[in-house]
Amino acid sequence: MGSRLFQALADGVLGGGVYGLMAVGLTLIFGVLDIINIAQGILVILGSYLSYVLWAHLHIDVFLGLLITIPLMFVLGVAIQWFFIRPLRGRERTSMSLLASYSVAIIIEGLLYQVFGSNYQSIQTKYFTNTIKVFGYYIPYIYLYGFGLAVLFVAAVYYMLYRTQFGRSVRATMQDQTAARLIGIDVNRVAALTFGIGVAVTAAGGMVYGSINSFSPNSGADLISRLLAIIILGGMGSIVGALGAAVIMITLESLVDVFWNPNWSVVVFYAVLVLVLVFRPQGILGRKEARAQ
Amino acid sequence: MSASRPMSASPMSASPMNASPVRANAIWRIAAAVALLAVVAAVPLTSNVTLVHVGVFVLMYVGMAVSWNIFSGFSGYISLGYAVFFGSGLYTVAIFSKHLNLTGSTVFAFLPVGAVVAGVIAIPVGLIALRVRRHTFVVITIAIFFIFQLMAYNFGFTGGSAGILPPYLNWDPNTFNNPFYYIALIVAVGSMVLAWGIWGSRFGLQLRAIRDDEDRARGLGVKTMRVKLIAFVISALIAGVLGGLYFYFQQEALPEFAFNPFLDLTIALMVFVGGFGTLWGPVFGALLLEPYLGYAQLQISNSYVSEIVLGGLFLFVILVLPRGILPTAREKLTALRAGQQRRSAAKGASPPSGMTASAVQAGSGSPSTGSMR
Numbered sequence: 001m002g003s004r005l006f007q008a009l010a011d012g013v014l015g016g017g018v019y020g021l022m023a024v025g026l027t028l029i030f031g032v033l034d035i036i037n038i039a040q041g042i043l044v045i046l047g048s049y050l051s052y053v054l055w056a057h058l059h060i061d062v063f064l065g066l067l068i069t070i071p072l073m074f075v076l077g078v079a080i081q082w083f084f085i086r087p088l089r090g091r092e093r094t095s096m097s098l099l100a101s102y103s104v105a106i107i108i109e110g111l112l113y114q115v116f117g118s119n120y121q122s123i124q125t126k127y128f129t130n131t132i133k134v135f136g137y138y139i140p141y142i143y144l145y146g147f148g149l150a151v152l153f154v155a156a157v158y159y160m161l162y163r164t165q166f167g168r169s170v171r172a173t174m175q176d177q178t179a180a181r182l183i184g185i186d187v188n189r190v191a192a193l194t195f196g197i198g199v200a201v202t203a204a205g206g207m208v209y210g211s212i213n214s215f216s217p218n219s220g221a222d223l224i225s226r227l228l229a230i231i232i233l234g235g236m237g238s239i240v241g242a243l244g245a246a247v248i249m250i251t252l253e254s255l256v257d258v259f260w261n262p263n264w265s266v267v268v269f270y271a272v273l274v275l276v277l278v279f280r281p282q283g284i285l286g287r288k289e290a291r292a293q
Numbered sequence: 294m295s296a297s298r299p300m301s302a303s304p305m306s307a308s309p310m311n312a313s314p315v316r317a318n319a320i321w322r323i324a325a326a327v328a329l330l331a332v333v334a335a336v337p338l339t340s341n342v343t344l345v346h347v348g349v350f351v352l353m354y355v356g357m358a359v360s361w362n363i364f365s366g367f368s369g370y371i372s373l374g375y376a377v378f379f380g381s382g383l384y385t386v387a388i389f390s391k392h393l394n395l396t397g398s399t400v401f402a403f404l405p406v407g408a409v410v411a412g413v414i415a416i417p418v419g420l421i422a423l424r425v426r427r428h429t430f431v432v433i434t435i436a437i438f439f440i441f442q443l444m445a446y447n448f449g450f451t452g453g454s455a456g457i458l459p460p461y462l463n464w465d466p467n468t469f470n471n472p473f474y475y476i477a478l479i480v481a482v483g484s485m486v487l488a489w490g491i492w493g494s495r496f497g498l499q500l501r502a503i504r505d506d507e508d509r510a511r512g513l514g515v516k517t518m519r520v521k522l523i524a525f526v527i528s529a530l531i532a533g534v535l536g537g538l539y540f541y542f543q544q545e546a547l548p549e550f551a552f553n554p555f556l557d558l559t560i561a562l563m564v565f566v567g568g569f570g571t572l573w574g575p576v577f578g579a580l581l582l583e584p585y586l587g588y589a590q591l592q593i594s595n596s597y598v599s600e601i602v603l604g605g606l607f608l609f610v611i612l613v614l615p616r617g618i619l620p621t622a623r624e625k626l627t628a629l630r631a632g633q634q635r636r637s638a639a640k641g642a643s644p645p646s647g648m649t650a651s652a653v654q655a656g657s658g659s660p661s662t663g664s665m666r
Contacts, residue, residue, distance in 0.1 A: 036428050087612055094427055095371050099565060100611050102558060107604035113597040221554060225439055228432040236428065267443045270436040277433060278421055 007137050008258040012251025014143040015212070020246035021150035022205035022223070023230045024157060024239050025198035031174045031237030032194040035085060035097035039105040041224025043199055046108055047073060047206020048215050049116060052123050062125055062207050063145070069203040077199025080104055081192045105220065112217035122214040123207075146208035153201055154243060160197075161239070170194055174237065229273045334478060337471045345470040347587050349542060352477035353535050354583040357556075358563045358575035359484040360531035363491060364524040365561075366570035369504030370426070372525075373557040374418070374434030375532055377441045380551035381414050382407030382533025387457040387546035388450060400460060401476065404537040411533025412526050419525040423518060426507070435554075442552035456547040459540060473542045480538070484531050485576060491524075492572050500524055504570065559586065562603070566610050568617030577619055 026040045037043075047069060054065040084104060088096045127145060131138035161167040172180040173190045181187050209215065209223075230249055234241025249269055256265040337345050357375070365372050386407040390400055422433045445451045462469070491497040499520045502510035511517045540546050563582050568574025586603075614621045 030428070036431070084608060084612070088615065095369075095569075096611050096615055098371070098428070098431060099561065100608060103604040103607035103611065105604075106558075107601050107608075110597045110601035110604065113600070225435055229436055232429055232432050263443075263447045267440055267447070270440045270443075273436050274421060274433065274440070277425060277429070 003135070003137055004258050006135055008254045009251060010134070010137065010139055010143070012254040013247055014139070014147045015254070016247035016250035017147040017150040017243075018205060018208045018212075019226065019230060019250055020243040021153050021201055022209075023227050023234070023242040023246050024154055025201040025205070026227050027231040027234065027237055027239060027242040028157065029195055029198035030231065032170055033081075033085065033097075033191050035094065035101065036228070037195075037198065038098060038102040038224060039080070039108065040199075040202060040227055041222070042105045042108045042112070042217070042220030043073065043076075043202040044206040044209055044223055045215055045217060045220045046112065047203040048123070048210030049112060049121070049206075050203065051207040051210055052121055055123055055125065062123060062127070062211060063149075066204055066207060069207065070200050073203040074196040074200035078192045078196035080199070081195035085195065086188060086191065105224075109217050109220055116217065118216055118218065120214040120216045121210075123210045125211060128211055140212075142208065142211045146212070149204055149208060153204055154239070157197065157201070158239065166190075166193070226269070229270060233273055233276055330482065334475075337468075337474050340467060342467060342470060345474050347584065349470055349473045349477050350587055351580065351583045352474065352481045353538065354560070354563065354579040355576055356477065356481040356484045356531060356535055357560050358567070358579040359481070359488050360528045361557075361560045362564050362570065362575040363484070363488050363531075364521075364528035366564060366575065367491070367497060367500040367504060368521055368524055369570065370423070370521065371431050371561065372422075372434045372528075373431055373554075373561070374422070374438045375528070375560060376552050376554065376556045377418065377434075377438050378411040378415055378529035378532035379536040379539070379556060380441060380445065380548075380553075382411040382536030383540045383546055383551045384445065384451055384457070384536075385410040385533070386537035387459065387540050390460050390540075391457050394460070400462070400541055401472070404476070404534050407537035408530045408533035411536065412530040415526045415529035416522070419522045423521045423525065438552065438554065438557070442548055445548035445552055451548070452546070454548060456545060459544045459546070462541070462544075470542075473538060476538055477535075480531065480534055487527070487531075488572060488575075491527075496520065496523070501570075562607050562610075565607075565617055566614075568619040568621075571617065571619055574617045574619045578617070581618075 022040065022044050026037060029035065029037045029040075050069040050072065051062050051065050054060040054068060055062050060068075080101075084100045085097055088100060125142070127142040128140045131140050132144065133139075159167075161170060169180065169185040169190050172183070172185055173187055173194075177187055180190075213219075226249075230245045231242050233249065234243070234245035249272065252272060253265045253269050256268045336348050339345075357379070361372070361375050364370065382404075386400075386403045389403045389406060418437055422430060422437065425433060446454055451457070491500070499510065499515045502513070502515055503517055503521060507517055536551070540551075543550070559582075563578035564575045565578070566574075566582060567576065567578025586599075610617070
């Protein structure tokens with residue numbers, strides 16, 4: 001009982017940190033650009049595949065490989081924003097951006113299928129096989145390092161937002177785009193860079209995800225629905241909320257998994273989302289939208 | 294910008310002629326619609342099994358796109374939970390026919406039951422989801438969708454991942470598709486007529502007011518929640534019928550196809566290609582895309598390529614024709630007619646014949662009616 005509880009909590013908190021990292025990218029993009037990047041899920045999987053290629057074919061350590069994959073994903077993010085999101089204008093911009101990022105997602109998914117096939121892959125490094133014994137329960141190192149990495153990245157994003165000049169312009173753009181433009185902020189540049197940063201964190205998220213789970217191009221859809229549930233629960237645009245919601249939800253899921261039935265753990269995940277929104281439509285830490293739509 | 298020109302350029306003397314060309318126009322349109330319907334209804338007479346098979350899918354997608362648009366297009370709430378109602382209708386019909394051991398054409402009697410169950414499910418779902426707007430609404434519909442899919446996998450009465458087997462239909466393979474074709478045709482035409490009726494009605498105007506500015510609509514006295522919910526339920530009823538039809542036609546009730554995430558995205562793509570929130574855009578989009586998708590599905594070896602092509606197509610539409618093909622085409626046509634009109638006005642002479650005069654009149658009349666169809 002005790003060890004199962006500990007196992008569930010450890011899985012939930014440590015795994016939740018990784019989901020938190022992916023969700024932070026998503027919520028940051030939402031906060032600045034007011035769009036939901038549906039491609040975030042498949043981009044995480046792309047990050048997993050990039051790490052997989054570096055590890056399996058070039059024998060580069062997965063953590064060292066991040067030095068290559070993070071800049072790559074950053075450039076990809078900026079390019080997606082520049083070519084497919086920025087040109088959207090008009091009343092339907094919000095829904096259009098949703099569909100545009102969805103299109104990007106299915107193109108990436110199709111390309112991944114084309115290149116890697118539909119078989120499940122996994123990154124089996126020494127970080128997964130070596131374990132550390134805590135309270136009679138063995139935790140693979142990857143969980144700890146992954147959690148540490150997530151904390152590091154979230155802290156870096158937080159520092160960037162609240163302690164730098166660029167962060168100030170990002171926050172100004174989040175608050176009021178027109179006003180930000182008026183005081184001389186290059187909103188297009190801020191939007192592109194923010195999208196790039198939001199996508200770049202998926203390189204790290206994908207590496208850890210791929211080291212813990214086996215993945216196929218099909219995994220993107222499952223990931224994005226979880227990430228969306230997390231950022232809505234946390235309150236869209238709230239970074240702390242995303243992190244908190246990720247840990248809460250993944251912990252809840254693993255508790256249901258261990259103590260009840262793995263088949264229902266995902267249902268509980270979404271049911272909690274629906275329940276919370278019945279009572280608090282703006283999420284746990286979200287602000288109420290004034291004149292939405 | 295160019296759309297406003299013909300109004301200012303329209304000749305003053307033309308107004309007395311207004312009535313007769315409009316009425317003639319309406320008669321022409323009705324005649325064209327009846328002729329088209331006759332041609333479509335005659336397709337099974339060709340006894341080309343493949344053609345009819347594809348036709349059933351095309352008509353089903355027309356029905357789905359139109360009914361999706363009745364809620365999402367008119368109200369502006371993009372729902373990715375349409376498959377919830379499709380799947381509910383499908384499983385309802387499947388469970389009924391399994392327990393009652395139905396055979397023969399009595400199977401179709403249970404399609405309305407599927408619709409009603411889907412409609413009833415839509416009420417609590419709508420009451421929850423319609424409290425939130427925009428992105429949050431989209432995501433809530435996705436979440437509810439996944440709850441239903443997982444329930445279909447996990448509950449006993451749905452047969453889990455093995456699904457439910459349909460009754461064996463001992464029909465002649467040459468005419469097997471025909472009943473499905475005619476039912477799909479009835480549903481498709483029925484939803485089109487329904488959409489057309491709603492479009493200009495008080496209810497439709499209330500829906501479109503919600504799309505434009507929900508808070509202002511409420512301020513003006515629209516009971517927004519009730520209006521949204523009714524449209525949501527209407528859309529679900531049609532989804533339920535088509536789900537039930539799909540069950541017999543495809544002879545399967547499997548969780549991954551009954552609750553298929555790609556269904557919603559395909560429908561959304563069709564509607565956006567044709568013209569989101571317009572009256573005839575969804576019909577056009579479904580007619581244009583479903584044959585391609587059906588073809589791509591047959592080419593299984595290339596299914597990933599077809600996925601990439603679909604994504605590229607979607608991006609192209611969004612970036613180049615963001616408002617859909619029909620509204621954009623209408624705009625271009627109006628601009629073209631305005632150009633002709635300017636040239637004839639510059640000559641200082643009356644248009645060469647009565648035909649062009651009425652065409653010019655129709656062209657200058659349509660933009661002043663305001664909203665895009």
